[in-house]
Amino acid sequence: MSPEMPLREDLIFEQSAAGRGSPALAPASGEAPGLPPGLLRSVPAALPEVSELQVVRHYTRLSQLNYSIDTHFYPLGSCTMKYNPKVCNRLAMLPGFLGRHPLAPEADGQGVMACLYELQAMLAAVTGMQAFSLTPMAGAQGEFAGVAMIMAYHRSRGDHERREIIVPDAAHGTNPATATMCGCSVREIPTDADGDIDLPALRAAVGPQTAGIMLTNPSTLGVFERRIREVADIVHEAGGLLYYDGANLNAILGRALPGAMGFDVIHVNLHKTFSTPHGGGGPGSGAVGVGRRLEPFLPLPIVGRENGRYRWLGEAERPQSIGRLSAFMGNTGILLRAYVYMRLLGAEGMRRVADYATLNANYLMHRLREAGFRLAYPARRASHEFIVTLKDLHRETGVTAMDVAKALLDRGFHAPTTYFPLLVPECLLIEPTETESPETLDAFAEALAEIRELARSDPEQLRRAPLSTPVRRLDDVRAARQLDLAWRPAD
């Protein structure tokens, strides 16, 4: 849009007029007799008073300010921003599913329970685990469930001293944060120059205090941990268990089973590998799978089947469970989307996911290497993602990974993940996913190459990017210092 017409939209509050509103949307009467007056609200809440058209126009326009999969290439590393098939959404929102109260009789939910039961089994099959619980509502809650199960297992064996969780230095922030939430201490271990775990350091780290280790494989460095069986042996021999952070499962779906690698427990981000939408921040699902040892500890509820009827298994059937993680059973609607996705792809289609996610990543890595970019792990195959480090470019030109990210926005691409993993300086973690065409990858590589040229010829221009977005670079320091977290009516 033109400079005169910034793509800016007033707050919905600023469009409000007292007495406006959409009366067709609520029951006619507002009487609530019989409630004690002292407990009632005295002044109506300062919500906007706007017409339905104003609401539609406002949120339609706001939506247009976003980059999204449906509008842009979105190679955000570690996030698996692949296409979310529309049909999954449509079928998960069929009235029978959507209108059902979670505490309605089980006879009234056999349809949804059949889907969930089969989903449990399919997830076990694609991960090589024994049993699944679908209740965790995101990856981090899956991690919580996993570590809590590890702790419950040790406790059940009287092993109360195991309260330390090992994580690689490259681990996602949720891993250490989860360990803390579970009451564990965290020990970080280093990664070697090729991105593999430093085995001597691991050997030195394990001991009677070791509860377990949390790993992703391929790791957040975008490479496959080649000595995973040795890692497993070291940890198991020390009496610890292995947790698999399934955020990167897209890389190996059908090519390798975490269960076979020696993992005892895994969470799967259905909103990544199984393509449920990210929704601008959620909801997701972090279903957890376990080997036989941990099965008694799975979080509840779980769908069981008896005589052709499905039913919820709860505390009575699973007295050793770590308990419940949600008021009902987690993000059912998301589970249904993942279920439909898995049925559409089937075994064959799912195997192709890893194949083409990996092909796309390696191809794009190759293109960028050719264009002169420096790779963080040049000797390694990319998994479904890979890391470019702009350390040299930064030294030479002062241009940062942030500058490059913003310049990509101006060129119609969402930026890759920046500054994660923390151990690679000025990094871009790039994950194209299997649903993007080679043409898109080529265009993205060309944009990055052009930006790299510009960094040398006119770095100032990059520091001013982005220019074409609804706002330009924002003052984060001011945001944190002069907190403005909510609109308030003028007095």
Place this chain on the structure above:
Amino acid sequence: MSPEMPLREDLIFEQSAAGRGSPALAPASGEAPGLPPGLLRSVPAALPEVSELQVVRHYTRLSQLNYSIDTHFYPLGSCTMKYNPKVCNRLAMLPGFLGRHPLAPEADGQGVMACLYELQAMLAAVTGMQAFSLTPMAGAQGEFAGVAMIMAYHRSRGDHERREIIVPDAAHGTNPATATMCGCSVREIPTDADGDIDLPALRAAVGPQTAGIMLTNPSTLGVFERRIREVADIVHEAGGLLYYDGANLNAILGRALPGAMGFDVIHVNLHKTFSTPHGGGGPGSGAVGVGRRLEPFLPLPIVGRENGRYRWLGEAERPQSIGRLSAFMGNTGILLRAYVYMRLLGAEGMRRVADYATLNANYLMHRLREAGFRLAYPARRASHEFIVTLKDLHRETGVTAMDVAKALLDRGFHAPTTYFPLLVPECLLIEPTETESPETLDAFAEALAEIRELARSDPEQLRRAPLSTPVRRLDDVRAARQLDLAWRPAD
């Protein structure tokens, strides 16, 4: 967006790659044995071969290039671009309605038929007519039905010489075009300086050749035809009938009934007054209503009711009908949307439509008059719309109505109707509708005032408008001369 990143989207064909495509969307096999080889296609049609993500991204982006009610104020005169409630769409697309074949047994369509039956009755009530047929698929087809009924009526009385249709010079183009399609000749009559029909001219025009007259009231000049009863008497006395073009019904809903004005037949644009969406050009519905005289001639089918069951009335029940206008029964889904809209508003809500459509138009007219704009009919009340003429401005500055329209696009407003009606030079026909807030009207008036200032200070800038749209002014002459109407594969 920035100048480097024009809001441009390649043709879907240009994104195609042979062998791509979405196999999940079609049955697995393509065998069609048993069809004579000589009748088969030899080369597949050159349709795009793209992935579902490409399709989603392409059409999502294309959609964002549009101005629409859901994103912009759209004061397109004569078009009644009011808010289309989302719920009407939702409820018209319930599976029972959507999945039903039109020739399925009537017992399987009692739900939809109940709605249509009630819609026929409600439309009769709000227009003051006797009976309705819902089958015409847009206003122009409603006009066709109306004039065809007028002709059938004269024919049924042996009155074969009446083949002339009178239209005011301000009439919408569909009126004369319709008369021609019905085999009539067209006689235009002038409008007086106040926008009313020139009665002496009308008296002079009528005669034994007069089949009827087609009028809108309020007229396309945005004013109410005050002597409508005299018009009716003149035409009726001459043996002709009166056709009411209901495109402007929004202006008088609940305030005056066309039936009471003396009209014999009317079409109603459900996609205007009854708020069904315009869909970027359609579909609409041009339901036709008649007085008792014309009832036998209504187009088919019509919903009847007997012993609590609904059924289709056809040729057997209505042997004098002008016949059928569609393969089934017209735009049923649009009719359902209008039905829901009418039920939501009810009698009281519908009356308010004209009240606030008229208030908005008169208020905006007042604001523009204050801002120095010249009105085409300054002595008159606005109906739901009004005309500004830029004749003076054009003379002074060279700026045209077209320039002003384009400058409005740059300011985030869709343009009013320009150069219609043809008899007002450099005109803008402005229809705000009742669903817009006064704040929006104020902002629009200010934008127009600013443009007017600019016309005096820097007319060149206006001639360059629009600058902020995905494309700038297009070469219409080239479009018509060097016809490029379809993409073709390169040989």
Place this chain on the structure above:
Amino acid sequence: MPYIPHTPEDTARMLAAIGLDSIDELFDEIPPALRAEGFAGVPAGIDEAAAARLMQSRAAQDGRSLCFVGAGAYDHYIPAAVWDLAARGEFYSAYTPYQAEASQGTLQLIYEYQSMMCALTGMEVSNASLYDGATAFAEACLMAVRANRRAGRRRILVSRALSPVYRRVAETIVAGQDIELVELPLRDGRLDPDALPADAAGQYAALALQQPSYLGTLEDVDRLSDWAAAQGLLLIAVCNPLSLAVLKPPGEWGEAGADIACGEGQPLGIPLSSGGPYFGYIVSRERLVRQMPGRIVGRTVDVDGRPGFTLTLQAREQHIRRSKATSNICTNQGLMVTAATIYMSLLGAEGLQRTAAACHANTARLAARLAALDGVRIAFEPFFHEVVLQLDRPAAAVLAGLAERGIAAGVDLGDSYPELGPAILSCATEQRSDADIEVYAAALAEVLDSSEVA
């Protein structure tokens, strides 16, 4: 107030600005005798939740039967992405793209649609849609007559295998202009070549055929096309666009191809929706483009030389040419075209071909299964995806019996084709499974066995 944003203060402020005391005064130019207050016969408004309950209860009564009806509208699967995209507010709530710069989304989409229809039919130009298949046929007839204006030919030869309702609609529409449709008889469910008038040249404007025909049969289009060309008649082809993924496109019929093709666009991603909205398509040879009715989008460039799209050849249209326009059509079926364009993009030629082939195969299976019953025979072969089944007793009663068993089995051909005796037209699209076919067959067997039907 529903959908009206004005607060009492707004209303007061606005009236004050205009200088009025009340809204009533806004209507003071309406003669008092004509002023009305409200409506008898319109119920009070209801809230959205009540409307939802009402419509849900209505919809629950409808569309429950198993569908084997075709006859111009077909039960195809529509991928979820089609309507998710078509229903986006920016498409849904826009007007006809008069302001090209503010409507490039709609305009480019229509250009793509036109391109796809040309590719599918083998023709050069397409408009942006007409109301439905029947009115598209009527417009094609008018177009053919206009193209023959100088020759003054106002009669059109029409195959009796062309949809009876299309013929009826066309008659309604062309009647006022003294145009006559002359029916050509059939043999074996197809146009009888021996009945083609020897003296057609100079007498008729066009020959109109449907392929596949209304009866599901396949005309010898090459031969008929060549005959029309030899007689100097235009050829109007009425085609199911989905079938053209498998069948020879009208642009390639015979030596010269058809001149105009048209038909019902519903099979391309439009829900059955109890009868509409659907859309009519019409395509033609480039030389006929100035006779084309309706809107047409062209690609051109803007002042900066960038490609862009705009409505073009508007001098054909009512808003410019008024009583001399090619048609009175104004609003067309834009949103349906949006859906169809997305549908064709998603399926591509291969997806359409597989869908069409599956319909053919399913109908063949259905026909074979039903013909195995006593009292049922297949009237004509080959057929595309509809089949005429002749029965040994009254069709209406059989259909009623099937309807009671939850099956919409087809259309009774008795009124339109009495010469066939008791006969129905059935169709099994790609949506009908073998189990569905078995349900139909079992129910039909039961009906035929029962005493319900003589």
Place this chain on the structure above:
Amino acid sequence: MPYIPHTPEDTARMLAAIGLDSIDELFDEIPPALRAEGFAGVPAGIDEAAAARLMQSRAAQDGRSLCFVGAGAYDHYIPAAVWDLAARGEFYSAYTPYQAEASQGTLQLIYEYQSMMCALTGMEVSNASLYDGATAFAEACLMAVRANRRAGRRRILVSRALSPVYRRVAETIVAGQDIELVELPLRDGRLDPDALPADAAGQYAALALQQPSYLGTLEDVDRLSDWAAAQGLLLIAVCNPLSLAVLKPPGEWGEAGADIACGEGQPLGIPLSSGGPYFGYIVSRERLVRQMPGRIVGRTVDVDGRPGFTLTLQAREQHIRRSKATSNICTNQGLMVTAATIYMSLLGAEGLQRTAAACHANTARLAARLAALDGVRIAFEPFFHEVVLQLDRPAAAVLAGLAERGIAAGVDLGDSYPELGPAILSCATEQRSDADIEVYAAALAEVLDSSEVA
């Protein structure tokens, strides 16, 4: 290949560019022993139409009963515009708004959401959502303990009228950190004021209340709030946000107001959806903002001085602070917040108030109607929009009898509140008509009369 755009030529070209012969080679770093080929136990893929048939048949089995269940999730009407907008691809398929310039839509919406939640609860800061009401309560407990870190207080007083499942979930989540929830007993379905520990000061981090309580009753929030303040305890309020359109917001309880409020956002436009996704909200006083878990959006300016929105205070979060973060939460329930924000905008304070009041009135009508039956009594009054009905025979059997009659009548309180004897918790939202209530009453009368239940 489903959703994979690569043609065979693409694949070949890409492999050639990388210098490989096959896709298999891409995986050559995986030790051979670990390589798998395909999956046992996963069926073959199906096409979209087959998936639609499958899911339609599954959905047809579900959700047919008439809903009088509440207990934390409520059957409210959701205006059509809510999900039409929330499901737009640009909201639906975006990630967490890390790149602020490319995510202003989501960011501004979250800011508006935070503002609305503050307005509704009378608090100053809100986060951008948590998983659900139960986890929000758990996070509130953790937050209260963190705020008391220096005092070392790790015990929280919790009313027995606070949802039993919330308490269970919170216990699961806080257990590892050695935090203890100490239950306070009830009298007349509300917290027993005489049972408040006299020596709470210095012993406990917080007092947690639910208003309206799980049992539908109303706590004396002013008095309890003042007590907590006097003891130096933080007050955690668990509230149904819809009820706050009618009830006193926690920010105004007593002299000082609550310190943290949280709860289930589902009543604000989120479908029941067999249990989720819903969302948890959490709001607090500004002084506690650095203890807040999860994402927070702030308003700031860009380099040109224009207002814009960005994630802020990220130093609380796991991706920055890692093991010292306020919570491990990363992905939250963003899309649900989108829907809730749109819902609140559409209804406004008045619409919410009317909806809440209608729920109360309907439940009062339901309770009165049912209590007229022999063997049914209302346990506690007043109630908001849920009521405890005590029965004279086993609740499970009564509920089963009602379920057979198509009524989801409520929750059996036996497990959680055995002290009540046979009792169920029922709810009639604004969606339940008088006729629905009559259906429930008639069915209950029938069940109580029948021999099905002892």
